Structure formats: structure tokens, C-alpha cells
Amino acid sequence: MEALEPQHNPVRTLRPVFAIASLIVVAFAVFVSVYPLGAGRMLMQAQDWASSNVGWYYLLAMTLYLVFVVVAALSPYGSIKLGADHDEPEFSYLSWAGMLFAAGISITLFFFCVSEPLTHFMQPPQGDPAAGEAGARQAMQLLFLHWGLHGWGVFALAAMAMAYFAYRHNLPLALRSALYPLIGNRINGPIGYTVDALGIVATVFGLGADMGFGVLHLNAGLANLFNVPHTHGVQITLIVLMMGAAVAVAVTGVEKGVRWMSNINMLLAIALVLFMLFAGPTQYLLGTLMQNAGDYLGSVVGKSFDVYAYGGKPGWMGSWTVFYWAWWIGWSPFVGLFIARISRGRTIRQFVFGVLLIPLGFTLAWLSIFGNSALDQVLHHGQTQLAQLAIDDPPTVLYALLESYPWSRAVIAVTVLVSFVFFVTSADSGAVVLSTLSSHGGAPEDDGPRWLRVFWGTVTAVVTAGLLLAGNMDALKSAVVLASLPFSAVLLLMAWGLMRSFADESHRKRALQYRASPLVGASRHHQGWRQRLGRAVNFPVRDQVYRFMDTDVKPAMEAVAEQLRGDGWEVSTRLEAGDMELSVNHGEQQDFLYRVILTGYRVPSFASHQARNSRYYRAEVHLYEGSQDYDLVDYSCEQIINDIISQYERHVQFLHLSR
Incomplete structure (x- = not known):
């Protein structure tokens, strides 16, 4: 089909959004950089307050996000297209699934795939530590909960809202557009601009946490290979080098080369997980994968509301479940924008189940194979020091596990290489998305101005370095929990806006059944x-x-x-x-x-x-x-x-x- 292409204004900085977001983020970056110890204490106090007072809210909000997208997909609204009724998907289903699969792989999978299940095994929220097979089973349930449907549910909500209002209602591909059914044209005013700014702030801290965990993981890998010391100086140097590479990619337009390298990287990641499966206790790993999946599906409803009100360990929920829910929320504008851009023309039903299930399968398989490989070493081979290492030095525990496998030096080198490329591609994509969220004009697929990519890449690097100086992992977690809190409410409003718009869709269908006046008038020819x-x-x-x-x-x-x-x-x-x-x-x-x-x-x-x-x-x-x-x-x-x-x-x- 040939149709005239619509004309778009050039992409420009959306000054109110940029001003609000940059003021908040730069002020925080300066504060944690100048007063790291004081900032670290304040962040920990704030996280204690958040876990004690709003932990229940995070659990409820994340469950509502997931329920909303699933109900929308199963309802008659599931047949609505993310676009005009005549739009067809730009990508084949296989290509689309491949891009969703790529969205599910992150450097943090390397950081947490071993350290988290061993930590839950040694320090469970309830019950005795190191409680044998039962403790290992509970640890994997918690791991699957934190990386399962809830996280992809919030991504699906953010992406659906942006894609639906941009492609079906011709509004900007922006977070504020989802509020149009609630506030009308005021989305292009202080309220709408504040919504976009809150999304940017949450994204910066979500990316900062990801970059922080990635740097700790890479520092540990370089220490294993080359005896590079674990110091803040080395970590900040790594941040500067890798974020510099990411910003250079974002500005110079060599994304095609990086995407090609990223595709090879995914193949190496798949090869790595297959190596762990077949070089380790294969039958045990396959059996536990089935068991873990069944345990997760059987417990997901109860765990969605479990705030450990009847005797959980103090601070556990804030350090883990609340942190994860805040982290997924912080990442939702970033991943949501990417998913929205590749999903035009898909029905809501196709979209939701694709986003929920395609990346999830690989993620949970990865976590199960790596996590149970580590638990097997502890339970059946007496490697209790591996479990203790997850408590004392989490970034190093994956490499300690790999040392017990054949060709360990080569496997560790591949792990470091794959992690580095994931770091650069995530940072590059983050800088581009942040620039897009703080600009307007152009077509939905257009990126923000180059100088904005440089600015947001630099600011994210400074935030990451400041949080590491303020207290390593604890400061990273605290900042994410606090920064995502306001945006969690925005996501609830976005779901409300979608509900209102879906109701309008049903009214439109009823209106189309209205018996209009018959077509009258003579034809052009009397034949x-x-x-x-x-x-x-x-x-x-x-x-x-x-x-x-x-x-x-x-x-x-x-x-x-x-x-x-x-x-x-x-x-x-x-x-x-x-x-x-x-x-x-x-x-x-x-x-x-x-x-x-x-x-x-x-x-x-x-x-x-x-x-x-x-x-x-x-x-x-x-x-x-x-x-x-x-x-x-x-x-x-x-x-x-x-x-x-x-x-x-x-x-x-x-x-x-x-x-």
C-alpha cells in the first residue's frame, strides 16, 4: 500500500521536562559526590523508612500492574491494535520475539544469578538458615519471584500505554500521553511535564543501579583474571571508560556495529548457559528447572502479597522484594519505550503475552541453571565457603563457581567479555532513551538530540559513581527504592487512563452500530x-x-x-x-x-x-x-x-x- 507520509516537526529538547528532571538528578549527583558518607547514611535511613511504611504499597502496586495487563489481554479489548485498525506489524513475529528476547538479557543477570539464591539460602526471610533442600527450594522460589512475571508486567504496562496513545491516538510517544483521558490537553502543561520528568528520574536511578552492579561484577572478573584490585578508583575508572564508550556509540551513530556485536554477544550468553547445563549435573539441573517453575507458578499469588507480617526478618523485604519492585519500576520507561517502538500493529493480546512470556522463559532458565549449579556445590559437594562468599563478597561468587568447572579461565574470560558488551549496549540505549524522553517532535521512532545523549550519559555515570562511593550495593538499592516511589503512582494513573480509553473503544463500537442516515444522491453516471x-x-x-x-x-x-x-x-x-x-x-x-x-x-x-x-x-x-x-x-x-x-x-x- 502506498500512502503519503505524514510530515513531522524536527526533534527538539522539551525544556520544561529537561529542566525538572536535570535539576533533581544533578542536585542528587552533586550531593552524593561531595558528601558520600553522609549521603550513604541518609539513603539507608530513607530505605528503612520506605521498607517499614510503603513496602506493602510496592507489593500491591506491582500486583495491580500485572493483573491489569493480563485482564486487558484476556478481555475483548485484547483485539484492539496498538495502532490504526489497518496497521500491520513492522516486524515478523519471529523478529519481534527475538528483540523481546534480547530485552530480557542484562548484565545484572550475571551479578545475581548465583549471589542471590545463595544469599536467600544463608539468610532466608523466615525459617532457619542453610536449611538443606527445603532452604534451597525456598531460595529459588524467591529468586523466580523477583525476576518473574511481575517485572515484565510493569514493562508491558508502560510499553502498552506509550504505544497505544502514540500509534492509535497520534499523541507523543511519551509517558504523559497516557494521562490524556484523565486531564486532556493539560498533558502538554505542568502536570504532563512533571510526569515525564518523574519517569526520567526513575530511569536514571534504575540505570545507575544496573551500571553499579555491572561495574562491581566486572571489577571482580578483572581481579580474577588479572589481579586488578577491588577499589573505588578502579570502579570509577571502569565507569568512565565504559560510559564513555557508550556515549560515543550514542553520538557517532555506529549503533549498527554495536547491534551486530550485541547479537554475537547473545549467542555467547546462550553458549555460556548451555555450557553450565551440560558441564554440570545435567539431570539435576533439568529436574530442578521443572521443580522451580512449578513452585513459582504454585506460589506466585501468595508471594505477591507476602509482607512477612507474621514474623519475617527485619529489613529483609526492603533489601530484596521492595528493592526489586522499585528497580523494575525504574526500568519501565527505558524498556517500555524500546518495546513500544517495535510493537506497532500488534494486538494488545499478542503484545501482552509476548512481552510476559518470551523473555521470561530464557531469564528463568538462566537463573535456574546458574542458581541450582551453585546450590548443588553447597548441598552435595560440601562447598559451604561458596555460600558464605555470597554474603561477604557477592560480586565474586559467580567467578568462584566457574573456577570449579573445566576450562575455567576461558569461561571466565568469555563471561567478562559478554558482561562488558551488555554494559556498553545498555548504557548506550539508556542515554538514547533518556534523550528521547526529554525531547519532542519528530516521528515516534526518532531519537533525541545528540547533546542530550551526552548529557544523560554523563549524569548517569556521575550518579553511579556517587552511589558506589556512598556505600556500594546498599546505597544503590536505597536510591532506586526512593526514586521509583513517585513514578509508581504515575504507572497506576497510566493504567487508569488506559481503562478510560478502552471504555471509549467500546462506546465507539456501539456508535458504529448506530443507524445513520441512508446514503442518498444521484450517482455520477446514469448507467x-x-x-x-x-x-x-x-x-x-x-x-x-x-x-x-x-x-x-x-x-x-x-x-x-x-x-x-x-x-x-x-x-x-x-x-x-x-x-x-x-x-x-x-x-x-x-x-x-x-x-x-x-x-x-x-x-x-x-x-x-x-x-x-x-x-x-x-x-x-x-x-x-x-x-x-x-x-x-x-x-x-x-x-x-x-x-x-x-x-x-x-x-x-x-x-x-x-x-
């Missing part, structure tokens, strides 16, 4: 059934349709516009060759749009012997929600006027139902 039959097998060329639009569609739109303006309505028309549009402004309610676009198709094979051209053209009607799949060619001017009025009557009925 009766002969004219009707000829039209059915007519395949006009481009110039014919251009002339028809100029001689019949244009005057019909002008006549309707003139009458409506005379009745006091605000009407605008755009009467370009091949693309004509009439719109009626209805204030805070949805405007009426009637658009006719010259659209080209290949002549069908059954008619190719009759047609001299390989393509034919139609004057197709588009409404606000997309193409209506019918052609106006050979309608008279009066018939076109009546068609516009019929569609307008349906729109007025829709406004009546959704008032």
Missing part, C-alpha cells in the same frame, strides 16, 4: 446496473483518482466545512493532492476526522490481463482510528457529502455515549 458492475471491476490509474479527488472530494469537504462553520463550529481542512482531510474540533472530547487518501495496490492476478498498469489506486476513507477499507471513486459530490455526514453522525453518537 444503472452497468455502471455498478463496471465500478466493481474498475482499476483506475493514479491520475484518474487525483482528478476525482480534486473535482468531487474537495468540493464536498469544502461544502460541509462551510456549513459547519456557519453553524459556529471550529472546522479545519487540508486539501492537498492525494491527501484531503476535514476535522471538527470538539474541545476536550475527541475531534471528528474524515480523511481521504490516495492509496495504491497491485492489480489482482485475476484482472491483470485486463489492466495495462501493474498498480491501481483508490480514494480510501480514513477516520480517527484508521482506514475504513472502502473507496469513494465514482461517488458523486452529493454522495460524498452524505458519507461525511453519516460518519459525523456516528461520531456524535460516540461522543454522546462517552460523555
Whole structure:
């Protein structure tokens, strides 16, 4: 299909959003850099307060996000497209699944895949530490909970909201657009700009935590290979080098090379997990994978609401579950924007179940194989020092596990290499996404200005370094919990906005069943059934349709516009060759749009012997929600006027139902 491409304004910095977000983030970065010890104490006190007072809220909010997206997918709204009704997915299902799969791999999988289950084994939230097989089973349940459906549920919510309002309602691909059903045009004012700024702040700290854990992991790997010391100086040097590389990639436009390297990196990651499976106790790992999956599915509802009100260890929930929920929330604008950009044309049902299940399978398999390999060493081979190392020095425990496997030096070197590439690609993508969230204009697929990429990459590096100086892992966790708290409320509002808009979709379907006035008016030719039959097998060329639009569609739109303006309505028309549009402004309610676009198709094979051209053209009607799949060619001017009025009557009925 050929249609005229819409014109977009150039991408520019959205100054109010940038000002709010940068002021908050830069002020914090300066504070933790100048007063690291004092900042560390304040962050720990704030996290203690958050875990004691709002831990229940984080658990409830994350569960609501997941329930909302699943219910939306299973409901009749699941058939709604993230785009116009005629939009088709840009990527094949296999390509789309591959990109979702890539989104599920992060450097933090290396950091936590061994350290977390061993820590839960040694320091469980309830019960005795190191409680044999039962303790190992509980540790894997907690690991799966923290990396399971809840996290991908919040990603699905953020991505669905951005994609739905951008591609179906032609609003900016921004967080604030999801609030349009709630506050209308005020999304382009202080409220909407604050929403986008809160999303940027949460993203910076979510990325900062990811970069921080990644640096600790890489420092440990270099220490194992080359005896590089574990010091803040080395870690800050690594941050500068790797963030510098990421910013250079973001600015110079060599993303294709990095993406190619990233694809190789994913293959190396898959090879690594397969090596762990087959070089280790294969049957045990396959059995525990099945057991872990069953335990997770059987306990996910109860664990979703478990705040350990009847005797949990103090501080455990704040350090783990609350931190993870805040971290997923902080990452949701970042990952959500990426997923939204690749999902235009998919139905909500396809989208939700793809986002929830495709990355999840690999993530949980990775965690189960690595986690149970470590637990096997502790339970069945007496390597209790491995479990203690997870408590004393978490970044090193993965490498300690790998040392017990054949070809350990080569495997550790591959692990460090893969981790480095994941660090650079995540940091590069983070800088690009942050620049996009703080800019406006352009097409939805356009990135933000280059100088913004440099700015946000630099600020994220400074925040990461400051948090490491303020207290390593504890400071990273505390900052994420606090920064994500305001944005967690924004996500609830985004879900509410989607609910309101979905209700409007049902009103629109009812409106389409409204019995409009019958089409009246004489046809352009008085040939009766002969004219009707000829039209059915007519395949006009481009110039014919251009002339028809100029001689019949244009005057019909002008006549309707003139009458409506005379009745006091605000009407605008755009009467370009091949693309004509009439719109009626209805204030805070949805405007009426009637658009006719010259659209080209290949002549069908059954008619190719009759047609001299390989393509034919139609004057197709588009409404606000997309193409209506019918052609106006050979309608008279009066018939076109009546068609516009019929569609307008349906729109007025829709406004009546959704008032």
C-alpha cells in the first residue's frame, strides 16, 4: 500500500521536562559526590523508612500492574491494535520475539544469578538458615519471584500505554500521553511535564543501579583474571571508560556495529548457559528447572502479597522484594519505550503475552541453571565457603563457581567479555532513551538530540559513581527504592487512563452500530446496473483518482466545512493532492476526522490481463482510528457529502455515549 507520509516537526529538547528532571538528578549527583558518607547514611535511613511504611504499597502496586495487563489481554479489548485498525506489524513475529528476547538479557543477570539464591539460602526471610533442600527450594522460589512475571508486567504496562496513545491516538510517544483521558490537553502543561520528568528520574536511578552492579561484577572478573584490585578508583575508572564508550556509540551513530556485536554477544550468553547445563549435573539441573517453575507458578499469588507480617526478618523485604519492585519500576520507561517502538500493529493480546512470556522463559532458565549449579556445590559437594562468599563478597561468587568447572579461565574470560558488551549496549540505549524522553517532535521512532545523549550519559555515570562511593550495593538499592516511589503512582494513573480509553473503544463500537442516515444522491453516471458492475471491476490509474479527488472530494469537504462553520463550529481542512482531510474540533472530547487518501495496490492476478498498469489506486476513507477499507471513486459530490455526514453522525453518537 502506498500512502503519503505524514510530515513531522524536527526533534527538539522539551525544556520544561529537561529542566525538572536535570535539576533533581544533578542536585542528587552533586550531593552524593561531595558528601558520600553522609549521603550513604541518609539513603539507608530513607530505605528503612520506605521498607517499614510503603513496602506493602510496592507489593500491591506491582500486583495491580500485572493483573491489569493480563485482564486487558484476556478481555475483548485484547483485539484492539496498538495502532490504526489497518496497521500491520513492522516486524515478523519471529523478529519481534527475538528483540523481546534480547530485552530480557542484562548484565545484572550475571551479578545475581548465583549471589542471590545463595544469599536467600544463608539468610532466608523466615525459617532457619542453610536449611538443606527445603532452604534451597525456598531460595529459588524467591529468586523466580523477583525476576518473574511481575517485572515484565510493569514493562508491558508502560510499553502498552506509550504505544497505544502514540500509534492509535497520534499523541507523543511519551509517558504523559497516557494521562490524556484523565486531564486532556493539560498533558502538554505542568502536570504532563512533571510526569515525564518523574519517569526520567526513575530511569536514571534504575540505570545507575544496573551500571553499579555491572561495574562491581566486572571489577571482580578483572581481579580474577588479572589481579586488578577491588577499589573505588578502579570502579570509577571502569565507569568512565565504559560510559564513555557508550556515549560515543550514542553520538557517532555506529549503533549498527554495536547491534551486530550485541547479537554475537547473545549467542555467547546462550553458549555460556548451555555450557553450565551440560558441564554440570545435567539431570539435576533439568529436574530442578521443572521443580522451580512449578513452585513459582504454585506460589506466585501468595508471594505477591507476602509482607512477612507474621514474623519475617527485619529489613529483609526492603533489601530484596521492595528493592526489586522499585528497580523494575525504574526500568519501565527505558524498556517500555524500546518495546513500544517495535510493537506497532500488534494486538494488545499478542503484545501482552509476548512481552510476559518470551523473555521470561530464557531469564528463568538462566537463573535456574546458574542458581541450582551453585546450590548443588553447597548441598552435595560440601562447598559451604561458596555460600558464605555470597554474603561477604557477592560480586565474586559467580567467578568462584566457574573456577570449579573445566576450562575455567576461558569461561571466565568469555563471561567478562559478554558482561562488558551488555554494559556498553545498555548504557548506550539508556542515554538514547533518556534523550528521547526529554525531547519532542519528530516521528515516534526518532531519537533525541545528540547533546542530550551526552548529557544523560554523563549524569548517569556521575550518579553511579556517587552511589558506589556512598556505600556500594546498599546505597544503590536505597536510591532506586526512593526514586521509583513517585513514578509508581504515575504507572497506576497510566493504567487508569488506559481503562478510560478502552471504555471509549467500546462506546465507539456501539456508535458504529448506530443507524445513520441512508446514503442518498444521484450517482455520477446514469448507467444503472452497468455502471455498478463496471465500478466493481474498475482499476483506475493514479491520475484518474487525483482528478476525482480534486473535482468531487474537495468540493464536498469544502461544502460541509462551510456549513459547519456557519453553524459556529471550529472546522479545519487540508486539501492537498492525494491527501484531503476535514476535522471538527470538539474541545476536550475527541475531534471528528474524515480523511481521504490516495492509496495504491497491485492489480489482482485475476484482472491483470485486463489492466495495462501493474498498480491501481483508490480514494480510501480514513477516520480517527484508521482506514475504513472502502473507496469513494465514482461517488458523486452529493454522495460524498452524505458519507461525511453519516460518519459525523456516528461520531456524535460516540461522543454522546462517552460523555
